[in-house]
Amino acid sequence: MIESILLFVLLLLTALARYLVYGAFEPVMFSMIFLFPVAALVIFLISKKLADKERAYKPKDIEAWSFYNAQKSLMIRKPLFKGNERRGYVKRYFPQKWQYALGDILGYNWYLSLRIQIDQDLYDVRWYREKWFDQQDHWWIYKNGTPIGFAQTMINLKNTAKFKEAITYVIDDQTYLSSATSISSIISLSQDDDEVGTLKRNHMLSNVQVLDVVENRPECLVPLIVHSYYYKNK
Numbered sequence: 136m137i138e139s140i141l142l143f144v145l146l147l148l149t150a151l152a153r154y155l156v157y158g159a160f161e162p163v164m165f166s167m168i169f170l171f172p173v174a175a176l177v178i179f180l181i182s183k184k185l186a187d188k189e190r191a192y193k194p195k196d197i198e199a200w201s202f203y204n205a206q207k208s209l210m211i212r213k214p215l216f217k218g219n220e221r222r223g224y225v226k227r228y229f230p231q232k233w234q235y236a237l238g239d240i241l242g243y244n245w246y247l248s249l250r251i252q253i254d255q256d257l258y259d260v261r262w263y264r265e266k267w268f269d270q271q272d273h274w275w276i277y278k279n280g281t282p283i284g285f286a287q288t289m290i291n292l293k294n295t296a297k298f299k300e301a302i303t304y305v306i307d308d309q310t311y312l313s314s315a316t317s318i319s320s321i322i323s324l325s326q327d328d329d330e331v332g333t334l335k336r337n338h339m340l341s342n343v344q345v346l347d348v349v350e351n352r353p354e355c356l357v358p359l360i361v362h363s364y365y366y367k368n369k
Contacts, residue, residue: 182208189213197337200346200356207243207368210235215253215356223252225360230261244365247272251360253353260286260361272365276306276357283307286361300366304358311355313362322362324348324355334359 185206192203194216202215202225212224227249229235234246251258259277276284284306294301298317303310311331315322320339324332332348332355344363348355 178208182206186211192216192343194219194343197343197345200348201337202344203342204344204363204368205342215251222254224250226250227364243368244272247361247365248274249361249364251357253356256353258354258357260357274361276304278354286358288365300362302358302362302365304361306354306357311358313358315362315366317366320367322359322367324359324362331355332359334363 186209189203189205189211190213192214194201197216198218200215200217200222202213204213204225207227210227210229212226214221215223215225227247229246230248231246237245246262247260248262249258249260251260257279259280261275261277263273263275265271265273270290272288274286275282276286284304286302286304289301289303293299299314300317301312301314303312305311309326311324311326313322313324320336322334323330324334331352332346334344334346337343337345344360346356346359348359
C-alpha cells in the first residue's frame with residue numbers, strides 16, 4: 136500500500152520535472168501514474184475488510200489455540216482463542232513510524248515486533264539490531280515489561296540449501312527451536328529434540344492459524360507465532 140503511494144509520488148515528480156525541463160507532456164503516461172493511488176486505495180479497502188474478519192473471528196470445531204491472520208497492512212489486535220474461549224490477542228507493531236513505511240517496501244519481516252497477550256500476561260517480542268549488515272534478525276522478549284529472553288534467526292548456507300527455516304529462542308532459561316521447510320505451512324517447536332508445539336493452517340486454503348502446545352505451557356505459543364509472522368506471512 137505505502138509502496139504504491141511512494142511510486143506515485145516519485146513518478147509524478149519525474150513527469151513534472153520532464154515537463155518543466157523539456158516541455159514534454161504525455162497524457163497517457165500521466166494518466167497511468169494515477170493508477171498507483173487507485174491501487175493503494177483498493178489494497179486499503181481489501182485490508183480493511185479482512186481486518187474486520189480478523190476482529191470478528193470465532194473458531195469453529197477447533198479445540199486448540201487459534202487466531203485468524205489474513206492481512207498484513209493494518210496493525211490491529213487479532214483475537215487469540217483456546218477452543219471457543221478468547222484468551223488474548225496477537226498484534227504486530229513498529230517501534231518507529233518510518234519503520235512501517237520501510238517494512239512495507241522491503242518486506243513484511245523487516246523490523247518485526249509483536250505484542251502477544253495470553254490471559255493476564257503480555258509478551259513483547261521487540262526487534263533490535265545487534266550490528267550493521269548482520270544477516271540474522273534478533274529480538275528481545277519481555278513478559279509484562281520484564282526481560283525473560285531473546286531470539287535469533289538461523290540463516291546460513293546449510294539451512295538455505297535445505298529450504299529450512301529456523302529460529303532459536305531462550306525464554307526463562309529454556310532453549311527452544313522453531314523450524315519448518317519453506318514449502319510447508321507447518322511449524323514445529325522443539326526443546327531438547329522433543330516436540331513441544333506446532334502451528335499449521337486449519338486447512339490448505341485457510342487463514343486460520345491453529346497452534347497446539349504441551350499443556351500448561353502457553354509461553355510455547357510465542358515462538359510459534361514469531362516464526363509464523365517472520366517466515367510465513369510474506
